[in-house]
Amino acid sequence: MGARVELLEIVECSPPLMREPLDAEQAAGVARVFKALGDPARLRILSIVASRAGGEVCVCDITGAFELSQPTISHHLKVLKEVGLLTSERRASWVYYRLVPEALGELSALIDMPAAV
Amino acid sequence: MGARVELLEIVECSPPLMREPLDAEQAAGVARVFKALGDPARLRILSIVASRAGGEVCVCDITGAFELSQPTISHHLKVLKEVGLLTSERRASWVYYRLVPEALGELSALIDMPAAV
DNA sequence: TCGCGGCTTTGATGTGTGTCAATATAGAGC
DNA sequence: GCTCTATATTGACACACATCAAAGCCGCGA
Numbered sequence: 001m002g003a004r005v006e007l008l009e010i011v012e013c014s015p016p017l018m019r020e021p022l023d024a025e026q027a028a029g030v031a032r033v034f035k036a037l038g039d040p041a042r043l044r045i046l047s048i049v050a051s052r053a054g055g056e057v058c059v060c061d062i063t064g065a066f067e068l069s070q071p072t073i074s075h076h077l078k079v080l081k082e083v084g085l086l087t088s089e090r091r092a093s094w095v096y097y098r099l100v101p102e103a104l105g106e107l108s109a110l111i112d113m114p115a116a117v
Numbered sequence: 118m119g120a121r122v123e124l125l126e127i128v129e130c131s132p133p134l135m136r137e138p139l140d141a142e143q144a145a146g147v148a149r150v151f152k153a154l155g156d157p158a159r160l161r162i163l164s165i166v167a168s169r170a171g172g173e174v175c176v177c178d179i180t181g182a183f184e185l186s187q188p189t190i191s192h193h194l195k196v197l198k199e200v201g202l203l204t205s206e207r208r209a210s211w212v213y214y215r216l217v218p219e220a221l222g223e224l225s226a227l228i229d230m231p232a233a234v
Numbered sequence: 235t236c237g238c239g240g241c242t243t244t245g246a247t248g249t250g251t252g253t254c255a256a257t258a259t260a261g262a263g264c
Numbered sequence: 265g266c267t268c269t270a271t272a273t274t275g276a277c278a279c280a281c282a283t284c285a286a287a288g289c290c291g292c293g294a
Binding site: 017021022023024031034035037038044046051065101108111 | 224
Binding site for chain 4: 063070075077092093
């Protein structure tokens with residue numbers, strides 16, 4: 001679990017791309033998150049979770065939206081969770097995934113432009 | 118060249134992740150851009166170009182900042198260019214790379230949150 | 235036109251990754 | 265305990281990718 005926290009800290013502490021160059025460590029941390037977003041299935045999964053009204057999505061809801069096998073969906077969810085974009089909670093037989101809004105927010109701030117042209 | 122324009126259009130036309138789920142085509146287009154950002158070397162290259170005052174960077178300036186071979190740098194530049202994040206222009210013996218601010222802006226808007234909690 | 239410096243392309247190679255089938259785990263209910 | 269359902273893990277495999285050396289290309293100056 002500690003690894004996820006560290007990773008989020010790296011993203012938080014990295015300056016906007018347009019402010020100053022990233023050093024190697026910052027780049028490595030941020031790249032992990034972008035790499036997680038660099039797969040169509042994971043992007044769709046994330047958008048399903050992010051746009052869900054209640055904020056929570058059961059794995060079975062996701063599996064039904066794809067033609068991918070259930071283990072593959074589970075793998076993608078794990079990747080998104082490992083980089084700190086999602087959290088999961090088990091309740092009864094089901095596992096519910098939830099967005100970590102700060103993670104997306106930090107990432108957005110990182111690549112956003114300082115308004116000045 | 119047409120391919121880059123199409124890709125940028127996909128990113129532009131995709132709703133914010135928190136608004137509604139991406140369809141397969143949107144996800145594929147957006148994922149290409151994130152995948153390009155999902156490499157530490159490319160992230161550093163992009164931040165070097167983005168943070169450069171004049172907005173322009175010569176390839177030789179980038180090569181000096183890494184321990185990677187020059188062909189490898191050239192490869193990463195090509196990837197960033199193919200997804201529409203950079204443009205290049207040859208002047209005399211040198212090739213200058215430049216950020217495409219709209220691309221980063223659209224991407225930022227895509228993952229940004231609608232302020233409401 | 236010849237060579238040279240800056241950059242790109244090609245070819246080869248080892249490593250990473252998305253996918254699935256099979257198996258394992260965990261909880262609920264009987 | 266046993267079984268059924270929901271999810272995760274493992275193992276295997278094909279494919280993609282980051283990297284480098286070598287070769288090619290393109291302006292420029294001599």
